[in-house]
Amino acid sequence: MEISPLLSPAELLKFMSILKDARNVVITAHRGPDGDAMGSTLAWADYLMQLGKRVTVVLPTPCPDFLRWLPGAKRVLYYSKDEMRSAATQAVQNADLICLLDFNALHRLQDFAPVIERSKAKRIMIDHHEHPDTSCAQFIISEPKASSTCELVFKLIYQLGGFEKMTRSTAACIYCGMMTDTGGFSYASNDPEIFIIIAHLLTKGIDKDKINRNVNNTWSENRLRFFSYILTEKLKFYEDSRASIFTITREEMSRFHYIRGDAEGLVNEPLKVKGMRLSISLREDTEKEVVRISVRSVDDFPANALAAEFFNGGGHFNAAGGELPFPLEEAIKTAERAIAAYADKL
Missing domain, CATH: 3.90.1640.10 (inorganic pyrophosphatase (n-terminal core))
Structure with a gap:
């Protein structure tokens, strides 16, 4: 070939x-x-x-x-x-x-x-x-x-x-x-x-x-503990565990001595749950008053369409992103509305 x-x-x-x-x-x-x-x-x-x-x-x-x-x-x-x-x-x-x-x-x-x-x-x-x-x-x-x-x-x-x-x-x-x-x-x-x-x-x-x-094998102890904390304490499931949201605050990043790239791949972890179709990550930016959003999906769920409609973003069919203004609490509500709007595709 x-x-x-x-x-x-x-x-x-x-x-x-x-x-x-x-x-x-x-x-x-x-x-x-x-x-x-x-x-x-x-x-x-x-x-x-x-x-x-x-x-x-x-x-x-x-x-x-x-x-x-x-x-x-x-x-x-x-x-x-x-x-x-x-x-x-x-x-x-x-x-x-x-x-x-x-x-x-x-x-x-x-x-x-x-x-x-x-x-x-x-x-x-x-x-x-x-x-x-x-x-x-x-x-x-x-x-x-x-x-x-x-x-x-x-x-x-x-x-x-x-x-x-x-x-x-x-x-x-x-x-x-x-x-x-x-x-x-x-x-x-x-x-x-x-x-x-x-x-x-x-x-x-x-x-x-x-x-x-x-x-993939250059993690710090802080990054490993950070992943564990987010998945244990911050991850919420929706629509019979077919969708999820987790949040990351500036305080949490400071607590775990976050460095650039420490959240890389974290949004993919919930997709390891059987039947999961959509994972959304909401992270407070450390430099601007915005919430950075990552969206991942599997199969025929259109992550890019959801990101464009709700998060001022876009990307690939199964991997997209966007951003929303502060505060984080309002971004969570928007993400929850997004999941509800796309529930028929989950």
């Missing part, structure tokens, strides 16, 4: 022309970068640097600690950090090409969005979320059926003839993004081509078992 081309011949020529004309490139991804955002930006940066481009990865906010091992992560600039904001802004001002990876609209960049909007550089988008904003880039690669943006980056590099020179570091970043965005290939990963890509990545000498350990 061959790797299917991502672009038509005409699209490929146009894309190659855009890359050829670029000298200074900025790559960015959504706020709160996850494994796919980090993996795809770093892998794409590696490829472009092989082409002789000057590349800067600028992200709106820092990644979780468990992704800092990724090759190239130390070079990333974070716009939210005071000591990096000037350099990040200057990189965008100097850019003649901006690559938007793993998000479908500029508002996903939050405070960093105006900096991108002011730039006169050309923009390309590579993403797998539904409903891309076609006005925010001159060239858009949007494949909602793809497992991850990392899958798209691999296929793009492959079609551009870059696989032979792909480094182990690039391959590790791509594998990490594909692994994390599919829950270790437990969802959104039934396409046989995904595993053909993994086979290709393994030929580059990556240690997929170590990548898994780097991401």
Whole structure:
């Protein structure tokens, strides 16, 4: 089985022309970068640097600690950090090409969005979320059926003839993004081509078992106790245990010495209950007066539709998110209304 081309011949020529004309490139991804955002930006940066481009990865906010091992992560600039904001802004001002990876609209960049909007550089988008904003880039690669943006980056590099020179570091970043965005290939990963890509990545000498350990086996004692506390004390079930809600307050995060990424994967835990269809997490943001919301579902329950209707958000069919204003108590009521409204789908 061959790797299917991502672009038509005409699209490929146009894309190659855009890359050829670029000298200074900025790559960015959504706020709160996850494994796919980090993996795809770093892998794409590696490829472009092989082409002789000057590349800067600028992200709106820092990644979780468990992704800092990724090759190239130390070079990333974070716009939210005071000591990096000037350099990040200057990189965008100097850019003649901006690559938007793993998000479908500029508002996903939050405070960093105006900096991108002011730039006169050309923009390309590579993403797998539904409903891309076609006005925010001159060239858009949007494949909602793809497992991850990392899958798209691999296929793009492959079609551009870059696989032979792909480094182990690039391959590790791509594998990490594909692994994390599919829950270790437990969802959104039934396409046989995904595993053909993994086979290709393994030929580059990556240690997929170590990548898994780097991401999943680096918990602190505080994080383990935090998970236990939330699941024991804060988890509430609804609709005959087919839906659940849990909340996380600032006080609880302080009590358990929460660091960025400590809640990663927590919203998936209730789905391990037999018959569970929907899990909703409500977390008080530590920097803004908003409640961050994560929604996960299984089978044919539309998490993205629920998030769009009730939480000012969206995302994938079974994995979505959003946000609501303070206070948390009102967000809980909204989540309960959402469950009641979608009860016939549970």
